[in-house]
Amino acid sequence: MPELPEVETIRTFLSPLIIGKQIRRARVTSKRVVEEACRDDISRSLAGKRIRTFQRRGKYLVLGGENFSLLFHLGMSGRLIFMPHATPVVPHTHLVISFSDGSQLHFQDPRAFGRIKLYPFAPGSPRRIPELARLGWDPLEDGITPLSLWQCLQRRKSTIKQSLLDQHLISGIGNIYASEILFRAGIHPLQPSHRLSKARVKRLCQALGETLDEAIRRGGTTILSFRDPEGRRGGFQDHLQVYGRNGQPCPRCRTLIGKEIIAGRSTYFCPRCQRRKRDSTSSASLTGDRVGELGKRLHDFG
Template structure:
């Protein structure tokens, strides 16, 4: 479900009721996620700690405490909601983080591809965690430039779509927005980096920033069951140009959108606009 805009929307939604609050208790109904929920969390050793700050790195949410950081990843089908503590748990509601203000942060994830992990402060906190330490720059930061991208990938032999989805090159570009950014840039998703011009790199970087920014402003994409933390759907789906639109007319030239598979993921493109 969640790409970067959805994670950012989640962050902004949960911040007001969780930052500066004390953790009462963690209730873990299902510890088998992508990896087992960290022992520190399963053993409730975070009870009594204050949540100093919540931030996002790539698609990870980080709850900082004085003793270390809770890393949360929503995987493919996860979401987080703020609810009153007496709200009954439904199917796939795997974890509740109870707070002293009477609310709880509830993690729901049917496919269990997500993660709840602990990064101890004594080991450097989230920045030193193996899943975080090797991530590429944030796409909306000044570090993500056309020069950087070209330098990183110009000798690679994967498709451009596969490369911009690689989190060691740049974080947060998931399947939907990779397809959309390539459409706006007029670049075929299977193109190799080598023949791309500096101008094309610049266009692509600009469009990645543009789609992600627009999606964040819209509150993320509505696909399947994505909900913001207050239970409302996002509204971006109607603005997608190519994703999920195989055989439908291109919004620019009306040529039917085509679909192919790259790196085990669906790629959608207009054969005329993206030669």
């Protein structure tokens, strides 16, 4: 499933190709993925409109313009593909947006777990779009301070793996990056969230920023189906430290990497580098640090 780095890769690639373009026609080409209530509105509302913004929050993308916000979730296998010229529709295409210069944007999704929804207002604040209002911090957009994360984790008795996957707490992290972030931070995935010390939450924050930053630099991770809008695979799958590597030696200590199912999801970790600990909440100042490099790139959404 595309996570924050893959969705951000798509946003970065497509933005210069579509922002400023005028929509000539928007055509819903299948009855799946596009919300039923807005299927007719999409063609009626978008014709003639110009795309002003293309934003990401968590794993969502929003195409925005005057009086419209078109929300995309890529689900398991959704892809947004830019076509320089009008191109025949292939199977599993759910929406085709044609621009006045002849280029097109196709949304393809073979497994059809993705979602497209139209709102009749410009994106503005993410709070206006209900799906986005429910999301927690976006690691790129908001920055997360170790202290504020530690305070939130204090109220959670679930495992830290489950907390990382909870989109209401931090948006954009899925199964692949949760395993990678916890390995980098040296935290066992079954560690109860409220038991983590301030010092370890600080390490977690750094690992979160560094992992997502590196994954974005490498164009995301392709396990099965992710492709960028030009059809290229990501590059981060060759740099995964633990995800999908159970039974292979840990890159740090050579202990064999383990796998556990936590809340129905496969979780990979090194039993030696990520020991479970009974943490106290003492020590370590948390002020002043932000999430790695990502914290430096704060900007508003909308």
